[in-house]
Amino acid sequence: MAPTDVISWLLDTDPALRWQVERDLLDAPSEQWEATRARIPYEGFGAALLERQDADGQWAGGAFFPKGFLQDPDNAELPGQPWTATTWTLTTLRDWGMDPAPLIERDTAALLAKNSHWEYDETLPYWGGEVDCCINAMTLANGLWLGAEVEALATWFVEHRMDDGGWNCEWTSGSVRSSVHSTLNALVALAIHERATGGTEATRAARAGGEEYLLERRLTRRLSTGELLGPWVDHFLYPPRHIYSALRALDHFRLTDRRDARMEEAVEMVREAQQADGTWLQQKVLPGQVWFEIDVPLGEPSPWLTLQALRVLRWWNEGVPG
Known part of the structure; x- marks a missing residue:
């Protein structure tokens, strides 16, 4: 093409x-x-997801997992978790840029506050979050989008930032080193918080420090050995769910409009992944139940990845001195 x-x-x-x-x-x-x-709420993907909302405000009857999923021992053998429950669905709609008005008209934030509790600990109210950085990141961003009271979650990220500058969902298991996956998800939420509220001195400092954590690693490499962070760094996928990649990291910095020479290798990874016809391929598909497919199978040209890659490269090139 x-x-x-x-x-x-x-x-x-x-x-x-x-x-x-x-x-x-x-x-x-x-x-x-x-x-x-x-038009998102009224046709196509957006309308299809809205149609699947339960009367109690949830999707699939659960906060992070469908109702009853964790109680079925056979599910422990599945290759991937379902992506149909409330948090994943709200995150998808928000990521698409849908106006939240239809959900606000349904009183979704109040319904979730009343009816939804975390599978990790069913005493925890939905908008209070739980202990997982990535779950709390989605909850903070989704709450701001829907007008829920989630300021305490922004403070949670300040309090749970690790000494090396980022975050790790495995902190409850004793991890003291940050994860690029958890850190990027936290940064996305903190940037949304800052755009929505202006942030606080503490949340702005936490975001700046977390971004520096990724930049010290050039978005691509281990600080200790210089090796690639993992095989997923240059394997781009949509929807990414919680998965880190150089493209996702660059898209975050595009949104915050922060260019840095340490991003050059990540930019080159994006450039090299472009096909001769100008598209980018789906390079990984996460297993797990979905409401319906929103992108292409493995190995096919992905409209979502092509959009993301083209706008990242456009943004980067606009800031390169002539």
Whole structure:
């Protein structure tokens, strides 16, 4: 495909993706992409997810897992967890940029406060979060989106940041070293918190320190040995769920508009993954039950990854001295 063909291919997709192409790649007038974004709750992927919301405000009857999932011993043998419960579904809708108005009209935040509790400890209210950094990151971001009271979760991230600068979901098991997966998820939430509220001195410092943790590692390599962080660094996937990659990390820095020379290797990984036809391939698919497929199978050109990669490279190139 020629560049114009790639754009046409991207435009021939769901409104959840198409509006971002219009805004981020075509610089379309705001009234155009806003009109496309406004269609998310009423057609395609967004409408399909909204249709699956339970009367109690949840999806699949649970906060992080579907109702009863952890009680079935056969599920322990499954290759992956389900991605259908409340937290994953809200995160997906928010990531697509859907206006939360339809969920607010359904009183979703209040329903979840009343009816949803964490499988980790069913005494914990939904908007209070639990102990997992990635779960709390999604809850903080989703709560801000829906207008729930989640300021205590922003403080939680300040209090649970590790000495090396980041976060790790395994802290409850005794880990004292940060994880790039957990750290990126925490940074995404803290950046959303800062955009929504201005943040506090402590949350802004935590975000800056967490970003430095990733930059010290060039977004790609272990600080101790210089080896790649893992085989997933340059294996791009959509939806990423909780998985770290160089592309996801760069997209975070794009949103915070912070360029740094230490990102150059990560940028090169994105460039090298582009195919001759201008697209990026789906390089990994996480196992687990979904409501429906929203991207392509392994090895096929991915509209979602192509959008993300093109806008990351565009942002990076705009900041490179002429």
